[in-house]
Every structure is written in structure tokens, then in C-alpha cells.
Amino acid sequence: MRTFLGLDLGTSATKGVILSADGRVVARARAVHPHSRGGGVGRADPAAWEQSVLAVCRALGPELAGISGVGLDTHCPTVVPMGLDGYPVTLAVTWDNPALAPYFDHYSPLRSTKAIRSTGNHPSRATFAAVAYHYLREAEPDAFARLATLGLAGTWLGQLLTGAVAIDPTQASYTGVFDTVGYEASWLPKTLAELGIDASVLPPVRQAMDVLGETSTGFVELAGIPLGVPVIVGCADTPAASYALGTAPGTSPFLIMGTTHVVNSCLSGPDLRARALQRRGLRPGEWLINGVTNGGDCLAVAASLLGFGGKESAVREVIRLASGLSPDEVETAPFFIPHVMPERGPFWFEQPSAGLTGVTRSTTREQLARAIVDGVIYVDRMVLEATVPPGDQAIYLTGAFGEDPVLPRLLADATGRTYDVALEPDLPAIGAAAMCAEAVHRVVPRHLSTSRIKPRAKRRAMAERRWHRFREEWSKVTGRDPLAPLLPEPARSRS
Template sequence: MSTFLGLDLGTSATKGVILADDGTVVARARAPHPDSRRGRPGRADPAAWEQSIVAVCLQLAPELAQVDGIGIDTHCPTVVPLGADRRPVSLGVTWDNPALGPLFQRWSERRSPTDIRATGNHPSQSTFAVIAHHYLRETEPDAFSRLVTLGFAGTWLGALLTGELGIDPTQASYSGVFDTIGDQPRWLESALTDLCIDPAVLPPVREPLDVLGATSTTFAELAGIPLGIPVLVGCADTPAASYALGTTPGTNPFLIMGTTHVVNSCLPSPDLRARALQRRGLRPGEWLINGVTNGGDALAAASSAFGFGDRDSAVAELVRLAAGVSGESALGAPFFVPHVMPERGPFWFEEPCSGLTGMTRSTTREQLARGTLDGVILADRMVLEATIPPGDEVVYLTGAFGEDPVLPQLLADATGRSFDVALEPDLPAIGAAAMCAEVVRGPVACRLATSRVAPRPDNAALAERRWAAFREQWSVLTGRDPLPALATTSPSPLVPTRS
């Protein structure tokens, strides 16, 4: 039996699985990143990532000593500046760094309309990660003087294990200088010239299922990873999950509910409307469309702020209380507009835009819980309807809710859709391992147990009344029209717009 390690470097933790060539998970582990970002919004510490990776590898021993290859995936987009030794010269820069906003306004329009169209994405600081180059130049001149490679998190992780540099198209698509809609993956050199960035500072673009190199570094040895085994170039975390689910053009979309809530679908050609996030897929001729909202962050922030418990238990208590509210009591619940941080497509909020509406002195604790959860779930419905036209298709659902049926049922009721719930919290890591298995040994069918959750007919009228009221309150608070008509809008050439 051959086995493969999948490493998933997430926003808050590293997850690892060891996958056998028959598709079964032999072992799994999870380790949170040490909290090193406190007081440093928009930055990420690769040293903290190293600690969580080592912790995961130690948990996976001794099975780890027998693996035949490694697949990797990472959160995206986070830029990591690397020096000549391929080690970080400073902290990573995340897409939501508040200092990037003025730089985006200053530099984005220097790209030509042709190059902006080629990126396949709405111009935003979240789709213009290369702006971290100017951020580092202006704010950290010493670190910038030592910068040799402007990589993404995946570039850093690949170099950490193999000493080799690379970036795959699923991460490069959010750089703002990558040809996302073209036939060949390439950097847009004319855009880089307009931005006064030397193309040599960017890592080479390689396909996700290419072998980046073999494990050969001191770090790999320290973590207990066998030396001399292949490491794939890998990809971003949502594309890795899509691989585990077998997502290709024409297959069912899926929704991941984690720190970020992501709706993912796969198309055989690029969507030139650029309404949601778009990236090249795992294989030539595939494009992944991601509708995104910061649902997990919003739910955690509101659960804590509204006093539903401590950091570890607040969300579970809120969901428990919300599930017990129905009928007239549910109709009288307030609404939480959940955009507690900048949002990417299809909302495109450059600043937080959140609030609680409809709360009165008679609002109960249970109604507050229901209103908070409804706000997050109905924002998910907006993303679903903005990216996937309502129809008969079933949506895969996975996330951090484990085997608790409450949240999937409330989601089905609120959206009017059926979901196949994949009871697997480590889909990206499994997908990364399976990608490596395909390259080294041949395709592996991931064994994923699913259960169908359908909307309850007796809740349909209540759900539609809540949906209509939420859209109205959302519009009042955000000053925007609701989004659901977007998915059925006829495609038109991408025209650069500003948020």
C-alpha cells in the first residue's frame, strides 16, 4: 500500500492527512497557528505556520515516515516575501491588510484595460495581491532591499520543503498581473511594466499537478518528513477541496463553511463578467468561480460580541439556541448584516459593512441567536444565487460543523436548496494528498460519506418571508441593491469597474 501526505495550510490552522492509495484516510491531525497576528492586522507570520506544520507532522508519526509523496494547499491570497535563501524577509501580507486600500487606488488603474480584462477579476485589493510589492517597498525598506522573490503562501511552503520556487495558477489568479482567461498560464509583463515591478521577482508559474521537487531541506528533516520524496506544486485550498469532490465542468457545485464561506463551481470557459472571484482550474480548460463571504469570521465575531459564550463555545451555543426558534417568534427575530470585514466577490465591499437591525427591548436571547445565524446563512444564499442560478442541482456542503445536523438543516430551509453533506472536515488536505497520489501512482477515488439534507416544506413560507425581509434590511444598511439576479445576467465583456 502506498500512502501520501496532504498538508493544508489554512488561515487559522494546519491540517494534515495521510491518504492510502485506495482512498481511505490512514491518519489525520490538526494544529492551530500560534496567535502571532495580534495587533498586526493584515499580516501573517510564517514562523507560526512552521510551528503548526511541525506539530501536525509529529502527530502523524510514525505513519509519516512511510509516505511516498506530498501534496500541498494553502489559504489564498497571502503574499510572502522571500530572500536569496528562500526564507521570509518579513511577515506575509494578507489581502485584507487595511494599508493596501490607498495603494490599490493609486496603482490599479495604471494597468491597461486589456490587462485588467485578462486578469478575469473585478479590480479590488483582494484580486491585486502583487500590490504587496509596493507596500513592502514603502513601509519596510530594509526588508524590501533583501527581497528576491515575491511569492504566495504556496510558494513559501513549497520552498520550505524542497528549496524550489513555484506558484500555481489557482493562486496566481489573484495577483492582478496574471493571465487568468487566456489559454496559457503566464504573467502579464506589460502590466508589471506599468506597475514598475520587475517580472524576475515573481516565481515561475507551474501547473498544480507538476512535481515541484523532492524533500531536501533541514525543515523537512526536522518535521520528520522522509527526504527524497516528491512534493507537488499544489494549489489554493478551495481548488484542493474541489479535487477531492471530483469537481469538473458540469458537476455539482459545493459550499464550504469555514473561516470563509466559499461557493465553488467549475466552468469550461472563463466568465468575462467578473462578478465573483475567478481563477484558472487545476487542469487546462477549467475555470473555478468562487463566490465568497466571511461567514465563519462573522459568526464567531457576533457570537462572542453578543455574549453567547467564550471563544471556543460561543458559536455552538448560538446555533443551539437559534434552532429552537420557529414560527412567529422567528418572524420577529432581528437581522444581523454580517460583513464584519472587507468582502470579496460578489459583494466587493472594500470596508466592513455590518450591523444589527430590528432588535427591540422585547427581543429574546433566542431570537437574537436566530437573527444572527439567519444573517450569516442568508448572506450565503445571496452568494449562492449570485453565482449559481436556482435549479434542481444538489449542492455539496462541507465545513466545521462536524456531524451536527442543525446547521445544514437550517441552511437548507433558508436557501430552499438540497445539500449533500460531506461529513469530512479535511477536504483540502485530502484533495492535496489525492493529487499527489495521481501523479505518483495513478488516480485515487476519495471515499467521502454524504447525507442528503432537503428543505422542510412546512418551513418554506417562513423562509421566504425572512429572505424578503433580510434583503430589504441588507439593502438599507449597505446602500446596495440585493444580488440574486447576477447569475442569470447574460455574459458580457469584462469592463473594468471600481468599488
């Protein structure tokens, strides 16, 4: 029986699965990234990633020895500057690094209107990762002098296993110097020249399911991965999850509730409105539209700050308490506006915009919990309404809530939508492994079951009243009109 390894390098942990050719998970493991070398907000340590990948591989045990290929997916966009030896010359730079703001303000307007249109995205730090080139050049000149490849996290992971470097279109789409809406899926050479970015340091663009190379490095031997096994280029994490769900133009959209909450739809042509994040799909002629919020992070931050326990247990406690309220208690609960960090599309908040309103002396701990959960879920509803047309079509739902139906039930009630819940926390890793199976052996594993959850009719009126009041409070805190389309301001650029 052929099996395939899928490695999912997330923002806080690495997940790994071994998938059989018929789609069954044979083994799985997870390892949190250990303490890094530091660097503050907006920096990440690839050495910590390497340790968690190693821990996952070792935890998978003897099943690893029989794999027929390796699929990869990673969080995105995080820029990794690497030297000639393939190792990072300094810490990676994440999209939300505050130090990137002045570089974004200076360099983004240098792009022509045509160039920005070609990127398919509203100009923001989240969609202009290439600006890290100038930040590193000025902030860390010694490291920059050793720069040979400016890749993203997926570039680093592929190099770690094979020694070869590449980037796929789903990751390149967020660099701000890549032709996302065109059909050639290539860098924009004129834009690179205008920005003063050396095109030679950018990795070659290859399709996600191309074979990058074979396992051949010292790390592979240390991890227990067989030598000579094919490794595909891989992709970003949301596209990998979309593959596992069989996403294609015309299929159901899906919502992932993890560290970030992502609403994903697949189109047969680019969306030139640049309303939400847009990236190339896994296959030529496909585009993925991602409405994104920092839902999981916001839930964890609020739960911890409001004293619901340590970070690991706080979210579970908040959800448990929030689900036990009577309708009358929910009606008088406060409101949490959850943007505790910058947001990407469709909100495009360059700065945090959060608040807690409606707290009184009679507010209970349970009502505070409900405020936190509702705030995150109602923002998910705003994203859904901006990116997915209303209708009877069910939405796939997956996330880190395990087999507990509480959070999906609260989501269905609050959004008025029907969800097909995939009880699978490692969907991106499964997608990465399945992509490898198709790429290497022309096998398409499918073994995903779902359960349907519908909104409860008896909660509909209360949920709509609370939704209306939430939008009013959201508008007061953010200064935005929640009834207006969630479209970005016109991009200021050179014509």
C-alpha cells in the same frame, strides 16, 4: 499500501491527513498557528505557520514515515516576501491589509482595460495581491532590499519542504498580474513593466500537480517527513477541496462553510463578466468561479461580541440556541447584516458594512442567536443566487460543523436548496493528498460519502417571508439594491 500526506495551511490553523491509495484517511491532525510576532491586521507570521506545520507532522506520528508523496494547499491570497535563503524577509501581507488601500487606488488604474480583462477579475485588493510589492518597497525598505522571491503562501510552503519555488495558476489568479482567462497561464509582462514590478522576483508558474521537487530541507528532517519523497506544487485550498469532490465542468457546485464560506463552480471557459472571484482550475481548460463571504469569521465575531462565550464555544452555542426556536419566535427575531469586514466577490465591499436591526425590549437571547445564524446563511443564499442557476441539482456541502445536522438543516430551509453533505472537515487536505497520488503514481483515490438534506416544506413559507424582510434590511444597511444582479461597478482604468 501507498499513502500520501496532504498539508492544508489555513488562515488560523494547519491541517494534515495521511490518505491511502483507496481514499481512506489513515491519520489526521490539526494545529492552530501559535502566537505570531505581531504586525497588526493584514499581516501574518510565516514563523507561526512553520510551527503549526511542524506540530501537525509530529502529531501524525509513525504513519508519516511510510508516505509516498506530499500534496499541498494553502489559504489565498497572502503574499510572502522571501530572501535568497528562502526564508521570509518580513511578515506576510494578507489581501485585507488596510495599508494596501492607497497603493491599490494608485496602481490599479495604471493597468489597461485589456490587462484587467485578462486577469478575469474585478479590480479589488483581493484580486491584486501584487500591489504588496509597492507597499513593502515603501513601508519596509530594508526588508525589500533583501527580497528575492515575492510568492504566495503556497510558494513558501513548497520551499519549506523542497527548497524549490513555484506558484500554481489557482494562486497566481489573484495577483492581478496573471493571465487568468487566456490559455497560456502566464504572467503579464507588459502589465508588470507598466506597474514597475520586477518580474524576476515572481516565482515560475507551474501546474498544481507538477512535481515541485523532493523533500530535502532541514525542516523536513525536524518534522519527521522522509527525505527524497516527491512534493507537488499544490494549489489554493478551495481548488484542493474541489478535487476531492471530483469537480469538473458540468458537475455539482459546492459550498464550503469554514472561516470563509465559498460557493465553487467549475466551467470549461472563463466567465468574462467578473461577477465573482475567478481563478484557473487544476487542469488546463478549466476555470473555477468562487462566490466568497467571510461567513465563518462573521459568525464567530458576532457570537463573541454579543456575549455567547469564548471564541471557541460561541459559534456552537449560537447554532444550538438558534435551532431551538418555534416558527413564531423566528418570525419576530431581529436581523443581522454580517459584513463585519471587507468582502470579496460578488459583493466587493472595500469597507465593512454590518448592522443589527429589529431588536426590541422583548428580544430573547435565542432570537439574537437566530439573527446571527440567519444573517450569515441568507448572505450565502445571495451568493448562491448570483453564481449558481436555480434548479433541481443538489449542491455539495462541507465544513467545520462536523456530524451535527443542525446547520445544514437551517441552510437548506433558508435557501430552499437540496444539499449532499460531505461530513469531512479536512476536505482541502484530503484533496491535496489525492492530487499527489494522481500526480506521482497515477492513482485517483475516491472514498467520500455524503448524506442528503432537503428543505422542509412546512418551513418554506416562513423562510421566504424572512428572506424577503432580510433583503430589505440588508439594503438599508449596505445601501445596495439586493434585487439587482450582484455585478461590480465598471472598472476605472486606462484604456
